[in-house]
Amino acid sequence: MSESKKDSSRSRTPASKRDPSPKKGPSQSPKSEKKQKGEKGKDKTKSKKNVKKLGFWKSFKQAMTSDMKSDIIILAIFGLMVLGLKTYYPISVVVSGSMEPVMYRGDFVLASGRKAPNYEKGDIVMWRINKSPIIVHRIIEVTEDGHFLTKGDNNALDDIGLYAKYGHPNPSDGITNDNIKGRVLYHVPKIGYPVMLAKENMVIAVIITLLWDLLYHNVIKRKPFELGRFAYNIVSTISMLQLSQFLTH
Numbered sequence: 001m002s003e004s005k006k007d008s009s010r011s012r013t014p015a016s017k018r019d020p021s022p023k024k025g026p027s028q029s030p031k032s033e034k035k036q037k038g039e040k041g042k043d044k045t046k047s048k049k050n051v052k053k054l055g056f057w058k059s060f061k062q063a064m065t066s067d068m069k070s071d072i073i074i075l076a077i078f079g080l081m082v083l084g085l086k087t088y089y090p091i092s093v094v095v096s097g098s099m100e101p102v103m104y105r106g107d108f109v110l111a112s113g114r115k116a117p118n119y120e121k122g123d124i125v126m127w128r129i130n131k132s133p134i135i136v137h138r139i140i141e142v143t144e145d146g147h148f149l150t151k152g153d154n155n156a157l158d159d160i161g162l163y164a165k166y167g168h169p170n171p172s173d174g175i176t177n178d179n180i181k182g183r184v185l186y187h188v189p190k191i192g193y194p195v196m197l198a199k200e201n202m203v204i205a206v207i208i209t210l211l212w213d214l215l216y217h218n219v220i221k222r223k224p225f226e227l228g229r230f231a232y233n234i235v236s237t238i239s240m241l242q243l244s245q246f247l248t249h
Contacts, residue, residue: 059228098152
């Protein structure tokens, strides 16, 4: 009994005296380690290539879908403005100096059709004949027939020449309620400048917009270049610039 106890006490060595170093597995050669690292690097590059490669129409559709949400919000706001202000032309941007010193180039204009047909002398109105641009001028005379004669505050002559230019059958009679799209309620100085400059320099505006998009998307956000998305941005930018024609006069 005493010998067995001695043997067991000998076999139980304290933890502090045990070898703390973990057992190492079979060592690998440097060549095999390099191969494994190379295979891992290849897997990463393959996964990156798979992320980068998007079909043209797929990336075009993705860009259109992501852009659609903001477009719906803008259209909803514009629709509410049309209903609330009772005019299809609730907003405009001044691009000439004909109404100085009341309004200047780049001023943003908000208009309402609620006063129709009771426009008065002195009202600043937005009028249009056929496919003419929107003109923002002041009523200087109301005829007995209920027609209106307009003029820019900074112009020497009235708008009879403009009526003739845009196809009015009897320019000297003045314009009617059908030609007046709304009365100016408010104007905010200068905030319409980007729209005005885009209209006057459409090619430059497209180039600047696309360069900024590339810088933001590919450099700042570090996302891969997608031809379909880039093509959609070209179409979208040109379409928005064309729509800006309705906001300027």
